[in-house]
Amino acid sequence: MPGPDGTAARKIRYPDARTGYAFLAPWLIGLVTFTIGPILASAYLSLTDYNLLEPARFIGLENYVDMWGDRRLWASLRVTVTYVVVSVPLQLAVALAIALLLDRGMRGLAFYRSVFYLPSLLGGSVAVAILWRQVFGTDGLVNWVLALVGIDGPGWISNPSTALSTIIVLHIWTFGSPMVIFLAGLRQIPAVYYEAAQVDGASPARRFVSITLPLLSPIIFFNLVLQVIFAFQTFTQAFIVSGGTGGPSDSTLFFTLYLYREGFGNLNMGYASAMAWFLLTIICAFTAFNFWLSRFWVFYDD
Amino acid sequence: MTTDTTGPATAAPPAVRHVVARPPTFRRRLRSVLKHAGLLALSLLMIYPLIWLVVASLRPDDEIFRDLSIVLTDPTGENYASGWEAHRHSFTRYFLNSAVLSIGAILGNLISCSLAAYAFARLRFPLRTLWFATMLATIMLPVHVVIVPQYVIFAQLGWINTFLPLVVPKFLATDAFFVFLMVQFIRGIPRELDEAARLDGAGHLRIFGQIILPLMVPALATTTIFTFIWTWSDFFGPLIYLTSQENWTVSLALRAFLDATSESNFGGMFAMSVLSLLPLFLAFLLGQRYLVRGFATTGIK
Numbered sequence: 001m002p003g004p005d006g007t008a009a010r011k012i013r014y015p016d017a018r019t020g021y022a023f024l025a026p027w028l029i030g031l032v033t034f035t036i037g038p039i040l041a042s043a044y045l046s047l048t049d050y051n052l053l054e055p056a057r058f059i060g061l062e063n064y065v066d067m068w069g070d071r072r073l074w075a076s077l078r079v080t081v082t083y084v085v086v087s088v089p090l091q092l093a094v095a096l097a098i099a100l101l102l103d104r105g106m107r108g109l110a111f112y113r114s115v116f117y118l119p120s121l122l123g124g125s126v127a128v129a130i131l132w133r134q135v136f137g138t139d140g141l142v143n144w145v146l147a148l149v150g151i152d153g154p155g156w157i158s159n160p161s162t163a164l165s166t167i168i169v170l171h172i173w174t175f176g177s178p179m180v181i182f183l184a185g186l187r188q189i190p191a192v193y194y195e196a197a198q199v200d201g202a203s204p205a206r207r208f209v210s211i212t213l214p215l216l217s218p219i220i221f222f223n224l225v226l227q228v229i230f231a232f233q234t235f236t237q238a239f240i241v242s243g244g245t246g247g248p249s250d251s252t253l254f255f256t257l258y259l260y261r262e263g264f265g266n267l268n269m270g271y272a273s274a275m276a277w278f279l280l281t282i283i284c285a286f287t288a289f290n291f292w293l294s295r296f297w298v299f300y301d302d
Numbered sequence: 303m304t305t306d307t308t309g310p311a312t313a314a315p316p317a318v319r320h321v322v323a324r325p326p327t328f329r330r331r332l333r334s335v336l337k338h339a340g341l342l343a344l345s346l347l348m349i350y351p352l353i354w355l356v357v358a359s360l361r362p363d364d365e366i367f368r369d370l371s372i373v374l375t376d377p378t379g380e381n382y383a384s385g386w387e388a389h390r391h392s393f394t395r396y397f398l399n400s401a402v403l404s405i406g407a408i409l410g411n412l413i414s415c416s417l418a419a420y421a422f423a424r425l426r427f428p429l430r431t432l433w434f435a436t437m438l439a440t441i442m443l444p445v446h447v448v449i450v451p452q453y454v455i456f457a458q459l460g461w462i463n464t465f466l467p468l469v470v471p472k473f474l475a476t477d478a479f480f481v482f483l484m485v486q487f488i489r490g491i492p493r494e495l496d497e498a499a500r501l502d503g504a505g506h507l508r509i510f511g512q513i514i515l516p517l518m519v520p521a522l523a524t525t526t527i528f529t530f531i532w533t534w535s536d537f538f539g540p541l542i543y544l545t546s547q548e549n550w551t552v553s554l555a556l557r558a559f560l561d562a563t564s565e566s567n568f569g570g571m572f573a574m575s576v577l578s579l580l581p582l583f584l585a586f587l588l589g590q591r592y593l594v595r596g597f598a599t600t601g602i603k
Contacts (some may be wrong), residue, residue, distance in 0.1 A: 013426070019506045020427025020476050027418035027437070027481065030474025035440055038451035045450060052457065064492040098344075101337065108338065113344040114590065121586050121593070122352070126553040127575035130560070135351050135574075173348065226442070236537040243560050259446055264542055269450050272471040276446045283444060 014286035027248050046274035049249045051267040063274035076258040086230045087171040095175040099182035117176035129240030133157055136166040160251035167237050179222050185219040225290050232283050255279055359576045363569035385570025389558055390547050396555040400534055403465055407533040408526050410472030411480050418475045419484030420510050440478045467543045480525045489523035527589035531582055552578045
């Protein structure tokens with residue numbers, strides 16, 4: 001029991017204990033109700049057979065054992081990992097390249113920045129996904145352009161070997177948001193570094209490798225980590241482009257799409273919960289790997 | 303990531319080429335021309351599909367796929383008329399639903415996130431560091447881990463097929479991203495202002511309402527625009543919770559074009575797609591300044 005002295009000490013260390021929790025209350029209630037509670041419930045549900053209508057029946061690790069033998073699940077994991085591993089680095093590379101091109105004070109910077117940024121705001125919408133079905137359709141824009149140079153393009157969306165690429169291209173198309181962050185980061189690099197390098201006769205390539213890349217690396221890393229996490233959760237684009245099926249031949253059956261179909265299509269809520277935990281494990285593994293890898297290429301100035 | 307961009311234009315150091323002054327040679331000018339040509343070509347490539355969508359929505363239905371150029375000879379509004387009435391309810395309903403949801407989400411985020419952000423940025427209370435770390439972790443938590451139990455909760459409350467599951471959580475600051483954004487912003491506001499008010503006898507509620515809130519309008523604007531864009535484009539949430547057609551959002555109504563009667567009404571689908579993008583485009587035009595700043599202060603999309 002804290003005596004008068006203890007209370008006074010607490011008062012000095014935490015002068016706003018009550019007010020603090022009052023301000024924090026909505027967030028705390030939300031955290032418990034919609035995050036921590038559901039996380040615990042989800043862990044339990046993943047050990048049950050549950051279809052919403054009847055009470056959950058405890059079945060131990062059966063869902064996880066079933067997942068091990070579920071070939072569609074592994075196929076969907078492969079689709080998702082392919083998507084993440086290909087689209088995220090490509091998008092960031094394009095964003096960085098364009099940000100470097102749009103260097104300080106160039107004419108038309110505001111115009112280019114707006115034009116490149118706009119798609120990243122629209123990219124998550126159903127309308128753009130619908131447009132994408134058309135752009136890469138058999139009679140779509142891409143094949144129209146290819147026909148101009150005499151190439152007879154396939155139906156990109158209806159072909160299992162190209163359907164995923166169209167969604168990857170859609171992700172790259174939204175490079176504007178990381179580009180804007182990189183532009184802001186580039187502005188933070190003191191010009192004196194470049195001046196000194198120029199005096200020493202360093203080539204532009206050398207200046208990029210020795211100045212720009214190291215000083216920008218924390219920002220690149222931060223974006224890489226977050227984009228990987230978000231890319232694993234891609235849903236709308238896969239859903240709309242494939243018409244909700246994940247087809248053709250499950251080639252766009254993203255993990256989240258399969259989870260949705262199991263949970264909310266077939267009402268296998270227990271199985272869907274187990275899948276969600278598996279997804280979280282995979283995302284954590286990728287994030288941990290990213291952090292481990294960062295020791296070799298991310299440079300911290302301070 | 304705390305990339306401070308206050309006054310980017312003034313803070314930007316002079317570019318290298320101004321320091322090492324050289325007369326513009328022919329080669330340099332050529333390089334500049336080539337660069338602009340390349341960037342303009344890329345701009346066109348990026349925007350072409352969007353322009354085509356607008357043009358196609360104004361073409362007669364049978365011409366849409368015959369002509370993929372963006373030259374419009376005789377525009378017609380018939381797709382807009384047919385698309386507007388394509389489903390059981392007219393799009394008036396779906397746009398209203400999306401608008402109500404967006405306004406609710408914006409209000410919720412503005413109120414709840416700013417309160418939490420003030421606590422994190424300015425108040426000292428037990429376990430603050432732990433809560434702050436928890437808040438950061440929830441930004442990265444995939445929604446799928448919690449979606450099934452959340453659904454069960456809302457089902458038991460009888461909230462399925464209402465807007466409540468999509469709005470109520472916003473009033474409890476579940477979009478932690480905005481809490482973080484506002485914390486970063488409040489930290490940039492000089493503490494002397496708070497302390498002056500304190501000496502005048504103001505409590506935290508007054509400091510928050512009369513000093514911090516007015517000063518954090520840019521962060522509130524960023525929050526408003528992002529919340530609007532994300533809620534307006536959201537598909538997963540409405541797909542799960544809004545089951546009957548009268549509650550559909552624009553996203554769900556657009557998707558219905560894909561499974562309705564073998565995609566016959568392409569014109570209507572494109573016309574409604576254009577209309578659904580219009581509010582996002584307006585938000586982009588009006589709020590570009592705040593969007594860019596929001597990106598830069600947090601480093602997140």
